[in-house]
Amino acid sequence: MASSQGVDDMTLEKQTEDTEIEKSDMACSINYSQCLVPKGIDIAKYILQRDSWPREGKHILAQYDDRSVIVYQAFNPAIAKYAVQNQRFGGEQFSYERMSWIKTNFLWMMYRCGWASKNNQQRVLAVRISRHGFEKILANAFTVKFQREQKLQTDEISVRLQWDPDHSPTYDKLPRKAIQLGLKGEILKTYGTEWIQSITDITDFVKSQKKVLDREGQKDLMTPKERVYNVLDCNTCSRIDLDVFEEWQCRNFGIHSIVKKAEDAAQTKPMPAPSNILCVLGLDFEVETEHLQEMFGKYGTIERVHIVRDKKTGKSRGYAFVEYKTLEDAVKAKEHLHGGHVEGKEITVEFSKSNFKGQDSQGSGTSKPDHWKCQVSGCGNMNFPIRKRCSKCNAPRTKGHNESNTQDGGVPDSAAEPFVRSVGTAEQQGREDTSGSGKGGRFTVPEDLHIPHGMDVPDTEEQHLEIEKTAKFVAANGIQMEIMIKSKQGNNPKLTFLNLHDPLNFYYNHMVKMIKAGKYTPTDQTKGGDSIGINVPQNTS
Numbered sequence: 001m002a003s004s005q006g007v008d009d010m011t012l013e014k015q016t017e018d019t020e021i022e023k024s025d026m027a028c029s030i031n032y033s034q035c036l037v038p039k040g041i042d043i044a045k046y047i048l049q050r051d052s053w054p055r056e057g058k059h060i061l062a063q064y065d066d067r068s069v070i071v072y073q074a075f076n077p078a079i080a081k082y083a084v085q086n087q088r089f090g091g092e093q094f095s096y097e098r099m100s101w102i103k104t105n106f107l108w109m110m111y112r113c114g115w116a117s118k119n120n121q122q123r124v125l126a127v128r129i130s131r132h133g134f135e136k137i138l139a140n141a142f143t144v145k146f147q148r149e150q151k152l153q154t155d156e157i158s159v160r161l162q163w164d165p166d167h168s169p170t171y172d173k174l175p176r177k178a179i180q181l182g183l184k185g186e187i188l189k190t191y192g193t194e195w196i197q198s199i200t201d202i203t204d205f206v207k208s209q210k211k212v213l214d215r216e217g218q219k220d221l222m223t224p225k226e227r228v229y230n231v232l233d234c235n236t237c238s239r240i241d242l243d244v245f246e247e248w249q250c251r252n253f254g255i256h257s258i259v260k261k262a263e264d265a266a267q268t269k270p271m272p273a274p275s276n277i278l279c280v281l282g283l284d285f286e287v288e289t290e291h292l293q294e295m296f297g298k299y300g301t302i303e304r305v306h307i308v309r310d311k312k313t314g315k316s317r318g319y320a321f322v323e324y325k326t327l328e329d330a331v332k333a334k335e336h337l338h339g340g341h342v343e344g345k346e347i348t349v350e351f352s353k354s355n356f357k358g359q360d361s362q363g364s365g366t367s368k369p370d371h372w373k374c375q376v377s378g379c380g381n382m383n384f385p386i387r388k389r390c391s392k393c394n395a396p397r398t399k400g401h402n403e404s405n406t407q408d409g410g411v412p413d414s415a416a417e418p419f420v421r422s423v424g425t426a427e428q429q430g431r432e433d434t435s436g437s438g439k440g441g442r443f444t445v446p447e448d449l450h451i452p453h454g455m456d457v458p459d460t461e462e463q464h465l466e467i468e469k470t471a472k473f474v475a476a477n478g479i480q481m482e483i484m485i486k487s488k489q490g491n492n493p494k495l496t497f498l499n500l501h502d503p504l505n506f507y508y509n510h511m512v513k514m515i516k517a518g519k520y521t522p523t524d525q526t527k528g529g530d531s532i533g534i535n536v537p538q539n540t541s
Contacts, residue, residue: 038126038202038224041070046107046169046221048486048499053228056175057243058163060229062104066285066315068197069134070224071102071127072109074116080123083199089192096192099160099184102127102137106224108178111167115210116203126200126224132284132345133195137181138231141240158187161240169213169221179240276303276330277352281319283307284343291342296322299336300329313506314452321352449511449520456503465523466494467508472522475515 037043042063053061063070075083075094082091089100103109113121141161142152160182166174183191213221231237280292292305307320324330330351338349374381374390381390390397445457445464458464474482486498497504514520 036204036208038200038205040128040198040200041126041202042225043222044225045486046218046223049223049226053226054176054243058177058179058241059243060104060179060231061108061166061226062229063106063224063226064131064134064229066313067131068128069104069131069229071104071129071134072106072124073100073102073127074109074113074118074121074124076120077123080125080201080203083125084201087199088196094192096189099182100188100192101180101182102191103178103180104226104229105166105178106226107169108164108166108180110169110206111171112180115213116206123201123203124206126202128197128200129191129195130197133191135231135236136195137183137187137191138236138240140187141181143239143241145241146239158185159183163241169218169223274327274331275351276324276327278322278324278330278334279319279350279352280322280337281348281350282345283316283318283320283347284345285316285318287316287320287343292320292322295342296324296333296337299324299333301325314455446520446523449514451507451510455506455510457507458504463504467497467504467511468522470495470498471508471511471515475512 079091079094082094083089103112109124113124116122116124137159141159142150142157143161143163147154147157162180162182163177164180166176166178168174209222231242236242278296287307289305289307292307293302296302296305301324303323303325305320305322308317309315322333324333334349334351337347340347374395376390376395379390379395445451451457458467470485482498485495489495496502497508499505511520515522
């Protein structure tokens with residue numbers, strides 16, 4: 001049992017504060033009074049996450065956002081206490097002269113530390129570091145194999161990378177490989193003192209979930225939400241021997257597929273020939289179009305600048321395309337700017353392999369013959385063949401230049417005409433559905449929801465209202481209600497948006513945040529009564 005001083009040192013909070021909710025949770029076989037949720041860390045049921053992860057291959061599983069990545073370390077109480085109190089590593093027992101290992105995968109950390117039971121690993125820390133710092137670590141990582149190929153001495157390596165078999169919560173070995181990174185020297189010092197955004201002691205959460213695992217098995221086990229971390233830099237993927245995992249394949253086909261190794265791709269694809277379009281990699285996520293126009297405009301006339309953004313959140317993915325009017329200007333810009341710095345970050349400038357207008361909004365690269373082009377004026381986005389709607393503007397699929405009929409899921413061009421007239425361009429916030437599907441028919445997303453550009457939205461008003469009811473209920477009563485709803489109505493087809501990898505899950509989570517912040521007021525149709533259809537006491541505290 002931690003001392004009162006130790007509890008004060010931990011940035012932890014209980015997920016439930018009301019005894020009536022606790023009684024309801026017990027009825028669902030989930031005792032949230034024993035589940036101390038680490039502040040700032042999203043959690044979910046392990047069994048709900050497990051099926052969304054690749055079953056084999058070398059992958060980085062992590063909880064991350066546009067600006068940060070969470071890594072885990074386990075220490076003795078003295079080192080952990082200093083780290084939490086000072087929000088950096090140091091003290092008498094921590095040495096920057098020794099290698100220190102970090103793990104991105106929570107369950108891999110649990111296997112290594114025995115759920116906080118091993119000697120000198122009694123305290124588990126969740127360390128949130130900058131995304132820039134994490135990518136810097138990967139860029140300097142060497143496997144033993146690659147070190148030998150490069151004929152480097154051990155003292156020349158600042159980051160040691162190991163791929164080891166991942167393990168289930170009960171220590172069963174899995175075909176999938178987990179990553180761990182050993183830091184030393186200047187990289188370790190920078191990690192321990194500069195890249196850290198927060199350090200949280202999650203030991204109480206770890207121990208509470210070990211009790212759940214021992215008592216109930218995996219069905220009620222809660223773990224931090226994690227997904228595959230995709231490395232954009234092909235050279236880094238190749239050097240660290242990373243497998244590329246396409247999340248859309250899992251989401252649309254219900255399977256886990258390793259598409260290819262970046263190393264194989266690098267060997268089979270020739271270097272791009274000079275062109276008037278440049279690909280700029282390594283950008284800070286806050287860099288805007290105007291900054292790039294000013295910087296690259298010094299070397300010639302620019303036709304356009306396109307920052308590639310996440311199709312769900314609208315946030316930058318860290319790279320962009322710059323199109324010059326002439327090839328000569330593009331060559332000159334590449335010579336001067338490759339290896340330069342934008343907002344303090346080193347950038348890579350390469351010739352683009354294809355016109356960026358031919359890319360899917362997910363940043364999938366060169367369009368293929370079976371991809372279809374959106375016919376909405378001002379959009380022209382290229383989409384994967386499995387899509388029924390444009391990933392950029394949400395217009396329905398039409399007969400494209402490579403489709404002779406509609407048997408593959410396309411619709412006649414005339415079906416898109418009402419959408420073109422009502423939407424006009426892909427930049428408008430409101431998106432309307434005129435396909436007549438569903439009871440709700442025509443639907444426009446409320447403007448005060450402020451949906452990020454590219455986020456998937458409901459097709460009908462009925463679907464929107466179902467999401468709104470649930471979002472209002474969860475916003476008022478806490479995230480534990482979402483877990484309870486999944487437990488009781490997990491097979492309800494109307495509630496698929498609660499699943500982590502459902503396309504509308506981002507829309508639902510965005511709405512919860514907007515309601516909590518008081519920036520969005522639910523419509524009259526969802527006010528009053530039990531909007532979820534389950535009997536649980538309201539949290540009135």
